[in-house]
Amino acid sequence: MKKNRLLRYLLILSFICTNFLADRYANAQSYKDAASLYSLQQKFVDLKFGMFIHFNIPTYANQDWPDPDLSPAVFNPTKLDCDQWAKAAKSAHMTYGCLTTKHHSGFCIWDTKTTDYNVMHSPLKKDVVREFVNAFRKNGLKVMLYFSILDTHHRLRPNHITPADVKYIEAQLTELLTNYGPIEALIIDGWDAPWSRISYDQIPFEEIYEHIKSLQPNCLVMDLNSAKYPAGALFYSDIKSYEQNAGQHISKETNKLPALSCYPLQQNWFWKTSFPTTPVKDPQKLVNDDIIPFNNAYCNFILNVAPNRDGLIDDNALAALKKIGELWKDDGNYPTLPKQVLPIISHNLAKNKFAESSWSDDMNIMDFGNDDDFGTSWISNYEVKHPWYEVDLGKMQPFNMLVVTEGGKPVINKYRIEYFANNQWKPLLTGDDTKRVKIHRFETVKGSKVRILIDDFSNTPSIAEFGVYDEKR
Incomplete structure (x- = not known):
């Protein structure tokens, strides 16, 4: 493990020294303008409905949190078809997709230079992020990416974070935000959550936030942190994000913040062997209980659809998406988001002081x-x-x-x-x-x-x- 970690740090240093240092901060100021950020938040809310796609090495483990040392050899979607995913999203009148580029076990499904634990060392040997962004854009859909800070394969765990680990994260984000065109939003997970315990001090939020904005000033940053932070303000996030099946529910009556609510169509986030024969959630209820009322409360709804081990969406999920499209489409009504203040992104100097x-x-x-x-x-x-x-x-x-x-x-x-x-x-x-x-x-x-x-x-x-x-x- 020490040898692998040293190799990883050398790869990171090499990457940082050769990529985009000259203009890193060329456009870093626009996100500090509340009016500019407000415009991006309004556009995000107006997207209304999108597809979350949990597809990564957990797909092949029948668990959402698999063995972090699971071999890349198991990742082998022989019929991978991101165009099928995009057309399924279109059938439900979704406007964007968001893919899990790296989940908590640290496997990267893009051609990264930061680690050998990636898709190019799997039997597929194909950049899935590239396939995803190309297919969704070709079908007129916008692109977002999911990225986990918690990384158990590379031992990025609470109380064990080093400066090199922070640079490792920045190097991976640099790849994702420079090699795949405009990214509408980055959904971050496993950071300052009660279960991950990696604080915004161990991996400094403001540094990572500014790094993202320096690369793509128009990329919204979302951290799935509603388990900890109250609903009254944007703490460490451009968008207030709620995970419904974790018990995080937006107030449809009182919410005034730009928001996202996520929920899986199937029983879990990642595909399980039971999925093809297990009923999915009721399309009518998803439309009436989620899409419509959330949209009226400045909340964008993202429905997770988990592709199977072939890299395809199962027939029962395809049928549900088509039914949603028959029951709902964008009515052209875009409620004006209340004016917002800039999010809180800095270190709290008063934390645990006398x-x-x-x-x-x-x-x-x-x-x-x-x-x-x-x-x-x-x-x-x-x-x-x-x-x-x-x-x-x-x-x-x-x-x-x-x-x-x-x-x-x-x-x-x-x-x-x-x-x-x-x-x-x-x-x-x-x-x-x-x-x-x-x-x-x-x-x-x-x-x-x-x-x-x-x-x-x-x-x-x-x-x-x-x-x-x-x-x-």
């Missing part, structure tokens, strides 16, 4: 207000008339954004933010944002502590997360 507060019960003390867990909260004692919450950053440092997420239904009406510098507290801003997630961007200041003074509230205040950020601008 905190103080006014009186709270022992089970809800200040430590819960910046523990990187939105399921826990600091809760003021109900007798406190002027509650406050404070985080010590540990040293003087610059910051230019603050995000206060209340612990439940919003009750804080008016508040002040102050920062500590030169041995005194200085006023920063006065707020009256009554949403659960309160985002404030401002000119950079330097301080060693930050606090919120809560002046008006309708019930006992609580703070799930108090975030302080030095955002690159």
Whole structure:
């Protein structure tokens, strides 16, 4: 394994030194313009309905998470036909497809130079990503790609991430975003999720995000992180993404964010031997319960269809897609997305730092207000008339954004933010944002502590997360 890892690092260094360094940041500024990002988000929502395609080495293991050292020799779709996939998507009036370029076990289905664990070392010896993008574009469909940060074959696991691992990820993303034409969106998985545990600190989100945008400024970045982050803001994602079968459900009544909801047509994400004889989900229910109401709630619906080991979509899935196309088509109604603020992408300086507060019960003390867990909260004692919450950053440092997420239904009406510098507290801003997630961007200041003074509230205040950020601008 050490020899393989050394070889991988040498391949990465070689790749980085020979590809696109001169103009990496040539177009990197447009994504920092809220109006430009809003336009891309509106276009994404307007796509309405697409096909997720889970097709990778798990297809041949009868498990979604196979042995990470499964031999490439098993990957052999002898009848691979991406044109069939595209025509099936068209039959359902889908507008795009998204393919799993690399899942959690690390097998790459494109011609990558970063690792030998790829499709070119399988019996197929054909770039599946190339076949996919060519077929979908030929059929008038847009192209998106899925990419997993968690990579168990290459031992990219929590608490074992090195700088070379980050460069490895960047090299793979460079290949995907420079060799296959315009990519509408990149769906990222296995990152800062409760089950993957690879944090945005171990693999820095802002660095990867800027790397993607430097290569394709118009590529939307989605991280499947709704298991952790609340619905009130775009935390580490250009699009709020929900995985329905994992219990993540968008509010069709209250959502105001550009969103994506994903769901498998069959029982699982990847093909199983039972699929050809197992009923798929009811097309009528998918239309009435998902496509139509989601589209009316600024949410794009992506339905997963898993090709079989021949590289073809099974007959029962083809029939369901055709039936969806008979029941639904784009009605030309495109609800105008509410104006958006830029997503939160930077490192939280307040995470797990020493905190103080006014009186709270022992089970809800200040430590819960910046523990990187939105399921826990600091809760003021109900007798406190002027509650406050404070985080010590540990040293003087610059910051230019603050995000206060209340612990439940919003009750804080008016508040002040102050920062500590030169041995005194200085006023920063006065707020009256009554949403659960309160985002404030401002000119950079330097301080060693930050606090919120809560002046008006309708019930006992609580703070799930108090975030302080030095955002690159």
